[in-house]
Amino acid sequence: MKISRIMAVTLVLGIAVAGLGFSQSVELVGAGATFPAPFYSKVFDEYSKQFGVKVNYQAIGSGGGQTQLKNKTVDFGASDVIVTDDNAKTFPAPFVSVPMVAGAVTITYNLPGNPTLKLTSDIIADIFLGTIKRWNDPRIVALNPEAKLPNTAMTVVHRSDGSGTTAVFSDYLAKVSDDWKTKVGVGQSLNWPVGVGGKGNPGVAGLVKQLPGAVGYVELIYALQNSMPFATVKNKAGAWIVPSLASTSAAANVTIPDDVTKLNLTNTEAADGYPISTFTWILVYKEQAYDNRPKDKVDAMMKLVWWMVHDGQQYAQPLAYATLPKGVVVKAESILKSVTYNGTPVLK
Amino acid sequence: MADTHNGAIGAASTRVRKMDAAVTARLRGDTAFRVLMLALSFIAIVPLALILVYIVVRGASSINWAFLTQLPKPMGEAGGGISNAIVGTVILIVIASVISIPLGILAGIFLSERSQSRLGTVARLSVETLMGIPSIVIGIVAYTWIVKPMGHFSSLSGGVALAMIMLPVITLATEETLLLIPMTLREAALALGVSYPRMITRVILPSGMSGILTGVLLAVARGAGETAPLLFTAFGSPFMAANIFKPMESLPHTIFYYATSPYPEWQALAWGASFVLLVLVLALNVITKLVTSRWKIQF
């Protein structure tokens, strides 16, 4: 009779688990970019402490955030790039993109002594195209005579997943290098000519840290938190810029177009701006009354996003993300107010 | 004469010496082969020793009360625990068990009873094929069946995926065990006027209990360690699991996420989580061995 006892035990356990299933607290699910993930995980942690609303954010990459929002498997998506028009057409309904913070894509590497290297845009392009193969390449040595560059092979580390960081980085490279533009192009997932792939910003940072001679691109905070060195990059104005909170903010300080989603921070004219910067965005459907979503859940989500562009901004700077400029906050407010539930705006 | 005699002896002794040499060479070859086999066998189990030592040394040091009871901290902050993953894995396994154990045992009984029928042949082939389906493919299927229509990731979908992985293990173990039970036992029961259902549930199943239990435990051990199908079903969550219709964390997913990260604190958490998972899975395996040796079917 043990068999029926096993069945009985599993059944009781099953019912107990199903009973748990009816717990009623509001829980929001979001997914997407790993680029702002340290900021988001901090903000969501604070928000749940202050307001008791749990936000489950899974950093699976910008491509994942867009796709899962498209499939309506998450409440909000997160992406470092604005969804292309072609891709936006494949979504089941119109959605809005709300800017959150700005960040910098840094070129990080694993070299003995953790030197700070100066790199120009064409050198960066050639490294990731695989044309520059060794660290003591004359072009790098010429720019960095004081650094002791070893004769080690470069291992390019790129993203294996669909990534906004990749999109921003390739957007920058395409602007500065015709070779890159024709051979690789711009996108969240690329057909990489060389290198190994890591999953998410953490995966790339992890691989670069593990492989001597590796070079990769990650958001600034990942390099800072892991004490990894990163390159000083020459911007469009010809100045050598260290990626930092200040230089990202400088890059973000541009004239704001009417359509805020047209904001592009790569290779801007800003004299002190770091050239590989970007805003990162949260994506929500414009009409929230889909799939029988309860009103209180929608309210909770919109309140959260509103809070993030206002009070939540205080958590950005300690993590080296640039806060939204005033003008962008105004735009973000009007975007948020355009979100409706059964036709009436959720926020007033 | 003496010379020829000596010559004969000499020839014989060279022949013997030659044979000796051949035999020695063969015997040497034999020893060499044996040593080679031993050496290769030790190479084969080196990784096991390595894994156990590595994980015990690195994992045990990160295990403490906070590690087992706290939730994870925001990215890059030190501290935090994996309690959500432990609870999540338990819930996922319970969901998977509720689905796969009854169905698996039922199908196992069917296979042992009707192995010759056409449906029996088809069912056995199906179960054996199910056994070989890569777990990532099971993940795709669970995604298209449950996540997509329901509109969100959930531990339910993860549980269903794990159930599909556990099912064939349980079914085949049940079938194999029941086939070992002698015909005389069932004939005796039937001759006493016991009905067919009672004969199966009261005579056949209890005698095959140890084998079935072994199958169930092995299935649970296998399910508990699976990651691939959970990537796009149970998804992950930094919170304590409370709702089977919402995303849920699990031990293997935590290990995957933390192990590939650059943060030393997270890697320490991953070693600790590996330790917990390994203890869980290996304990199940050991219990299985004990069950089999203690209640081995003997007739």
Added chain:
Amino acid sequence: MKSERTSDTAFRTLLVLGGIAVSVLLIAIFLSLLLASRGAIVANGFRFITGSEWDPVTNSFHSLAFVVGTLITSLIALVIATILALALAILMGEYFRSGPLSAIMRTSVELLAGIPSVVYGFIGLFFFVPVVRVLQAALGLPPFGVGMFTTALLLAFMILPYSASIAREMITLVPSDLKEAALSLGATPSETIWKVTLPYASSGIMGGVLLSLGRALGETMAVTMVIGNANVLTFNIFAPGNTMASVIANEFSEASSNVYLASLIEIGLLLFVVSTLINIVGKVVVNRMAAR
């Protein structure tokens, strides 16, 4: 009496339902994979298998790079695993049929089988990768560390328990009068193993190799963690690559266009069909040997 008959019929029906359920499950899995990938099957055509380009920018999806990656890693793993498995099987099936050494070996192999894939991946990342990097540096190759060779090495140990236990079973199935005959004719134990035991058990061992191959093909997590995730077609075993399973794990949740997602599912379908065929052939071979 009547109620007993109805319960009897109900019970038999229940059993039949169990049998039907597992069969339907398999068919449903196959059909839903087919259905979900039909967009890609139509769009990609037969070139899906022969083309090597996997470019989400231009929406052109072909799987040859992953098929080759899967084959290279699995076959190298298979060679290593078979050699080690034979050694283990000979040790446990011939030299030490019982006793402490055999018990240690057998338990170790069983434990190896129980270790979860993701833990193998973790160990691979922190132990195999540095070791392979040193090896690559010594050979004058680019020291990636991660890559197909590392993956193959890791896979070899992951499939070892399966090939070893089947090989041992097959070796113990060899009739002892055959072996005794060889020994009594003066053959040394190693000669007996080479000339009698192994040839007799060879077909069964081959079946076991096939079943292990089925395992290696579908292995996902450990592979994803150490293969380097590069979607390029290469035959260089030290280069980073991707397998069919690892590309799905990497890209499934973020495939941005419908044809992208469908193409990934088509890879899943391909994997399903291939591993099913290999498993069936392996099972048939092993069963034929066991029946002999």
